[in-house]
Amino acid sequence: MMAGMTETPHPLYDRHAETLNRALAAITERGYWSAYPESPSPRVYGETAAADGKAAFEAYLDGDFPLDQPGTDDRVATEASPFGLKLGVRYPHAGADALVAAASAALPGWRDAGPQARVGVCLEILDRLHKHVFELANAVQFTTGQAFVMAFQAGGAHALDRALEALAYGYAEMTRHPGTAGWEKAAGKGEPLRMTKTFHVVPRGVALVVGCNTFPTWNSYPGLFASLVTGNPVVVKPHPRAVLPLAITVRYAREVLAEAGFDPNLILLAPEAPGEKLASTLALHPAVKIVDFTGSTEYGDWLEANARQAAVYTEKAGLNTVVVDSTDDFAGMCRNLGFTLSLYSGQMCTTSQNILIPAGGIATDQGHKSFDEVAAGIAGAVGKLTADPARGVEFTGAIVNDGVLARLAEVTGVGETVLESRAVEHPAFPDAVVRTPTIVKLPADATDTYSQEWFGPISFVIATDSTAHSLEILKATVGEKGALTAAVYATDEAVLDAAEAAAIEVGVHLSANLTGGVFVNQSAAFSDFHGSGANPAANAALTDGAYVANRFRIVQSRRPA
């Protein structure tokens, strides 16, 4: 019998079996669960954790990042912090062929180790990353512009939860039937026919993960760990401006792999020189069989059209939409939307952009509110959150890149400004680029404007004829361009049902009547699906069966028993 499916329990599997089993239960229940505490409090992580993590982060600056990878020709340093910090980390730089060759050579041993060993090693990697979560949080903060707490949560704890979720789905999929099975079929009066069948989990090949600038870990971990646990070596191509969080990830993953006796080249960092287009070279490499990408629609579409030898999973741009019909908590609605628009200056792929409000206004617990009053209510909530610079920057963080600034400039000309974007001086980082959100009023026929994504702190309040009209606009725009999130505010069940029907029709996840501490731009691992794959904003969801099932194949052998 071949190795692989008749494995003895791996010590790292045993060590993490409880976490895995809890995660396996969580993905079937989809209630609340989290494995990695989201509070960076010293009461949770210890008195020195924050300082140690910061020091570890700072030790990387202006130095050669410690990564012993094959094929290194030179080093590249391409990052610039939105907080104005000089990073200057130099990463080992190799060509696509050298990376793919090293990854390919690592495949057989990892494949033959089997699902239990692989999931054990991957869980140990998450555990190791969790031990360095403050280091990771600092790296995420200073490459993306997220404020610290958000970087800790979204870039650290929640990213690890999403990784664990992907591991659980991958493991469940690989083990949904046994590694070996007996087969016995009656054969008339003779002896029964008896066979022993072995089912090998066989990976697709080398996997490529193309990271994004804003959520280098959260958006990369699901694909990375889904591919790795199913047996595929992973080449991680970070965004040139957000290399460090993934470099740290690769560093500790390689450390764990080597300790466990596996080839560390099962995971490789592929930083690129300016203008190199390494992602495209890697994505078209014949040995690359899986691509995970988060970023622009243009490049995602290019990957889907061109990386034909690979299974391609993309999360792209979209038109996140809010339908405001009525509310029994006007203040709560405005606070909730204000928080969503302010968080990370609207630079989340889940931030609402198009807020559809009947031109005639809406019914609320505070009586009828006109369109302008609703717009002013939301604008006021943003204003309140961002009024004090010291407090405001803890919500907004900094602006990730110049493209956002350009759009902020451009948007002033497209409609009537309800809330102006302000430049804010960061109290701790004088060179940080901080901008508060803007809200612009548009008529319903300004489709050309609001049916494109204005990534950044830019939202539109759009005056519609009615809620029915708002739902038509939602269906038309999201159907055509996609969305990761939609929200509705309504007191009438029939309106909520109509919104849900519209959301189902265009395949977008819907949140209803959020007025408290749950926000439309946040999704919780193990419970909320992120993206649906049912509209143009993404061709897959994080994480479901479809996200993992195609990353490996079953190859069967049978012998007479």
Add this chain to the structure above:
Amino acid sequence: MMAGMTETPHPLYDRHAETLNRALAAITERGYWSAYPESPSPRVYGETAAADGKAAFEAYLDGDFPLDQPGTDDRVATEASPFGLKLGVRYPHAGADALVAAASAALPGWRDAGPQARVGVCLEILDRLHKHVFELANAVQFTTGQAFVMAFQAGGAHALDRALEALAYGYAEMTRHPGTAGWEKAAGKGEPLRMTKTFHVVPRGVALVVGCNTFPTWNSYPGLFASLVTGNPVVVKPHPRAVLPLAITVRYAREVLAEAGFDPNLILLAPEAPGEKLASTLALHPAVKIVDFTGSTEYGDWLEANARQAAVYTEKAGLNTVVVDSTDDFAGMCRNLGFTLSLYSGQMCTTSQNILIPAGGIATDQGHKSFDEVAAGIAGAVGKLTADPARGVEFTGAIVNDGVLARLAEVTGVGETVLESRAVEHPAFPDAVVRTPTIVKLPADATDTYSQEWFGPISFVIATDSTAHSLEILKATVGEKGALTAAVYATDEAVLDAAEAAAIEVGVHLSANLTGGVFVNQSAAFSDFHGSGANPAANAALTDGAYVANRFRIVQSRRPA
């Protein structure tokens, strides 16, 4: 709350829950199980079943097939029986737009019915088809050229088993988490955050099934029922020469759908006029989101490259390979391979083509056998099975089309004939086109000849330097062109392991030392995977998680609890 996920048990679900639950267990155990008896014996099916089925089949001949479908412009009759029978069945013929429009209109009600209702209705369809299994078997026999027992088994009972297997996978995938879930997260000293989440199963859109000439039901049912149960209306485009088995399928499926109160246009037959290229028109239709195809590599590749709006599942051609190293049952090996080559005149996508034997011969229980003795042993087994025309035709059936005859003529020129193909007169059908298998000897360097598929009763015995050389050829040819099956005969565990390693490397299912009543060209539902998706012969397996998971999406809605 929307309909769909909070469903009450559907009566058809209740009726078939036991079958479903047994099937759900079978796909996790992968031992022997079958729901539909494969013996056409009157003791199993009753004294009149065979005659009734034959009469029902004959009633279709030379008539308008009873199918009440929208958009019918005219009728088409394109079949010609390999048994020489005049069929002359006229099918309703509609254009792609009319078919897709009718299917699309049927989608919302089916989607909203939810997984339980859908699986209940689909199980009732299988039950109804099973009640007409002799009718189906006759239709398969006379369109494909299969002998009756094979048509009954592969085209009837086994096809229904494969359909049930696909239903079980689809149902398991749709229900791996609940339709609704409560979510409660502690929020410091305040009230916990509480949400109710609803997870809607949303189909991809219209599904297209493109049937093949040789196995119109067996190869079509998995995709058809996987798509249908996950909520997608299905347009069935049969092969022009094998329409009737799928017309009967669509007829009874529509009957069940209508009885259950659903739009019968959830399943539509799309027969084509000669040269119409309806499959291509349908496959490129923007509303068609899933395509299942069995047939030529050329057309499968075309679909994969061009039907970009759809998830495309293809089973194409391949080079099924046997590595003969040694055996402790020479007679059994020859008998087993002889049966494989003779069954349906080698016109199965799983029939072995390339038999790799060391030029120096092999060790057997009958002492050393030279290459020519091994070839003669296999040829002798074929000869014995096919010597008596009356008995032989019950194995070989008839030749499916003229392409096979052309290849039989061509192959006489490519090497030394070990076994000549003979034309046989069918005792019951004087116009049947019957041919016995040919075996041709090739040197190992005749790669140009044996690295293409010679579909039909054509096999090569290929003289290699050694078993190691045979395994190299297996890896090279199957790696490049793919295969659905591979077999090895060896008495040495190390050789079996080396063959298994080679099979894993090129992603082909391997059968070892088959000398009795299990054959490499047969795969059993619920236990054997058919195709792996890991080599060029198919991009998916029948049936695994990957085959069903991408046929629908989850769209979530959440509201404060």
